[in-house]
Amino acid sequence: xxxxxxxxxxxxxxxxxxxxEEAKAFVAAVEKxxxxxxxxxxxxxxxxxxFMTEDTNAMxxxxxxxxxxxxxxxxxxxxxxxxxxxxxxxxxxxxILKLGITLPAPSNEADNKELATISAKLDSMYATGKAPxxxxxxxxxxxMANSRDxxxxxxxxxxxxxxxxxxxxxxxxxxxxxxxxAKELGYSDVGYMWRAGYDMPADxxxxxxxxxxxxxxxxxDSLHCHVRAKLNDKYGDEVVxxxxxxxAHLLGNMWAQEWGNIYDVVAPEGSDIGYDLTAALKEKGxxxxxxxxxxxxxxxxxxxxxxxxxxxxxxxxTKPRDREVQCHASAWDIDNKDDIRxxxxxxxxxxxxxxxxxxxxxNYYQRAYKNQSILHQGGANDGFHEAIxxxxxxxxxxxxxxxxxxxxxxxxxxxxxxxxxxxxMDKVAFLPFGLMVDQWRWQVFNGELTPETYxxxxxxxxxxxxxIRPPVDRAADDFDPGAKYHIPGNTPYMRYFLARVLQFxxxxxACAEAGFDGPLHRCTIYGNEDVGKKLNAMxxxxxxxxxxxxLEAFTGTRQMDGGAVLEYFAPLKDWLDEQNKGRTCGW
Numbered sequence: 001x002x003x004x005x006x007x008x009x010x011x012x013x014x015x016x017x018x019x020x021e022e023a024k025a026f027v028a029a030v031e032k033x034x035x036x037x038x039x040x041x042x043x044x045x046x047x048x049x050x051f052m053t054e055d056t057n058a059m060x061x062x063x064x065x066x067x068x069x070x071x072x073x074x075x076x077x078x079x080x081x082x083x084x085x086x087x088x089x090x091x092x093x094x095x096i097l098k099l100g101i102t103l104p105a106p107s108n109e110a111d112n113k114e115l116a117t118i119s120a121k122l123d124s125m126y127a128t129g130k131a132p133x134x135x136x137x138x139x140x141x142x143x144m145a146n147s148r149d150x151x152x153x154x155x156x157x158x159x160x161x162x163x164x165x166x167x168x169x170x171x172x173x174x175x176x177x178x179x180x181x182a183k184e185l186g187y188s189d190v191g192y193m194w195r196a197g198y199d200m201p202a203d204x205x206x207x208x209x210x211x212x213x214x215x216x217x218x219x220x221d222s223l224h225c226h227v228r229a230k231l232n233d234k235y236g237d238e239v240v241x242x243x244x245x246x247x248a249h250l251l252g253n254m255w256a257q258e259w260g261n262i263y264d265v266v267a268p269e270g271s272d273i274g275y276d277l278t279a280a281l282k283e284k285g286x287x288x289x290x291x292x293x294x295x296x297x298x299x300x301x302x303x304x305x306x307x308x309x310x311x312x313x314x315x316x317x318t319k320p321r322d323r324e325v326q327c328h329a330s331a332w333d334i335d336n337k338d339d340i341r342x343x344x345x346x347x348x349x350x351x352x353x354x355x356x357x358x359x360x361x362x363n364y365y366q367r368a369y370k371n372q373s374i375l376h377q378g379g380a381n382d383g384f385h386e387a388i389x390x391x392x393x394x395x396x397x398x399x400x401x402x403x404x405x406x407x408x409x410x411x412x413x414x415x416x417x418x419x420x421x422x423x424x425m426d427k428v429a430f431l432p433f434g435l436m437v438d439q440w441r442w443q444v445f446n447g448e449l450t451p452e453t454y455x456x457x458x459x460x461x462x463x464x465x466x467x468i469r470p471p472v473d474r475a476a477d478d479f480d481p482g483a484k485y486h487i488p489g490n491t492p493y494m495r496y497f498l499a500r501v502l503q504f505x506x507x508x509x510a511c512a513e514a515g516f517d518g519p520l521h522r523c524t525i526y527g528n529e530d531v532g533k534k535l536n537a538m539x540x541x542x543x544x545x546x547x548x549x550x551l552e553a554f555t556g557t558r559q560m561d562g563g564a565v566l567e568y569f570a571p572l573k574d575w576l577d578e579q580n581k582g583r584t585c586g587w
Contacts, residue, residue, distance in 0.1 A: 023081040027093050030074050035374045041067050042334045052324040057120045065116030068105045093375045099197040104181030115177045118170050122488035127326045131159030145261040157249035164482030172451040191442035199546040215562030222576040224467050225585035230266040245469035245587045256468050257433040259425040271418035274411030277350035288318045288346035295356040302532025319345035331362030354393045361389020369542030378543040380550035383498025391506035395524035420572040432465035434497030467587040504564035509555040520568045
């Protein structure tokens with residue numbers, strides 16, 4: 001199946017030394033080709049994600065192989081212009097061509113096809129995976145969130161991890177093929193290639209990630225110490241020893257990446273936040289569509305345009321009863337113009353209320369940069385794309401909820417500690433997980449970890465960064481990384497770590513623009529069109545400039561900084577340190 005209605009691939013016929021004019025003509029032809037073919041590919045991938053069958057998986061694999069082959073061809077062609085002195089915009093587009101491939105296939109057609117087939121199969125294995133007792137990830141996640149029975153939690157935790165051992169050999173083969181592709185492009189391995197995509201040398205980016213983690217680690221350590229002590233109070237020394245990492249099944253989340261679901265276990269005494277957002281949403285008659293409409297309303301209150309009518313007719317907002325779909329929430333830009341959509345099995349609860357704002361942040365970013373050329377239609381870096389909606393979600397304050405009519409009164413300052421703890425259980429708890437997922441993949445791609453040590457390496461990093469351990473012994477044949485969507489789905493994860501830092505930096509800048517002079521955690525920018533205008537100016541830049549330029553346009557600084565995270569949670573950090581006096585912290 002050839003990509004429909006498209007011209008043949010762009011051929012580069014250069015006689016003698018390449019010239020700047022040839023480079024310019026090459027980029028223009030490639031952009032035209034990508035703009036046409038990406039629309040058809042997006043439609044195929046949309047159908048596969050929404051109707052998961054053997055046939056749609058095969059279609060997605062075939063189109064994925066064609067698009068990957070095209071991207072690899074153009075990336076290799078772009079190398080021919082490496083030694084030319086070119087204007088900054090043209091040079092940036094050539095670098096984007098080389099670095100824009102998540103899994104670079106070799107030019108060999110058989111390897112390319114095999115890579116695409118493995119990728120589609122891994123995605124399908126995850127999407128259709130069930131525990132031995134037939135429970136889906138959604139059902140198991142409900143248990144993880146709500147049960148306080150260690151044995152019931154353990155059964156759910158181990159049950160989901162039965163889906164991934166069968167992935168391991170396929171994953172290892174995929175790594176082998178993708179590394180061949182990365183070497184063809186001039187990179188030592190796929191992980192090095194990923195790190196090279198941040199407008200700085202790859203080794204410098206690794207150091208930058210470590211620097212940001214070093215800024216926020218003391219806050220995480222204080223939170224970890226307190227949470228472990230409270231879990232010990234609840235479950236006892238036998239289940240939660242005070243001198244060991246926390247067992248991974250007790251933190252309210254299938255991957256122990258966010259801990260908000262066990263807020264009731266750790267909530268500061270006498271600091272009731274004053275409302276239950278999930279209960280309020282249900283009491284006020286919210287359904288999935290109204291959740292999304294409310295998210296849209298936040299963006300329009302900033303002066304941005306409403307979502308197009310096609311968003312509402314083409315998005316998947318609730319889980320169908322009659323077919324398999326990929327329920328992992330995502331935002332889509334089908335035609336690089338106005339056909340923006342979300343795919344989400346929305347539930348009426350506080351978590352999905354936040355997720356809606358997050359996904360719409362992607363959509364509003366996509367629409368803001370639609371007038372950029374195709375190679376510049378993307379985030380300033382991948383962390384920017386993830387951070388925009390989350391920065392908006394930081395404005396989901398009691399004041400905002402009162403304006404929506406979801407609560408009747410705004411709780412006083414006495415509720416701040418509870419609000420900060422609840423938010424830290426998600427935002428702060430996530431930071432080391434966000435960092436270690438790609439730390440693991442970097443070690444896989446560069447050969448430090450082999451299939452025999454995949455699982456041991458995963459848990460070594462989880463212990464090092466998170467202070468988390470598996471609740472039962474894990475075997476070398478297990479493949480626990482595969483039980484996290486982004487591993488079989490091959491989605492780079494560093495973006496989420498960067499986004500957890502950037503969203504607070506964006507929030508602080510937005511609150512300053514709005515003239516808010518109170519504590520950051522009480523600031524909402526809802527209804528402020530001045531902030532919306534400045535935000536949209538940054539979004540419209542897309543990937544046309546290095547990310548420090550985009551960051552400076554909105555925040556006034558060119559460096560990512562964890563300081564806003566520390567400022568936001570400063571009252572909580574003081575309280576945690578007081579609680580932790582006399583405790584043994586660390587692991």
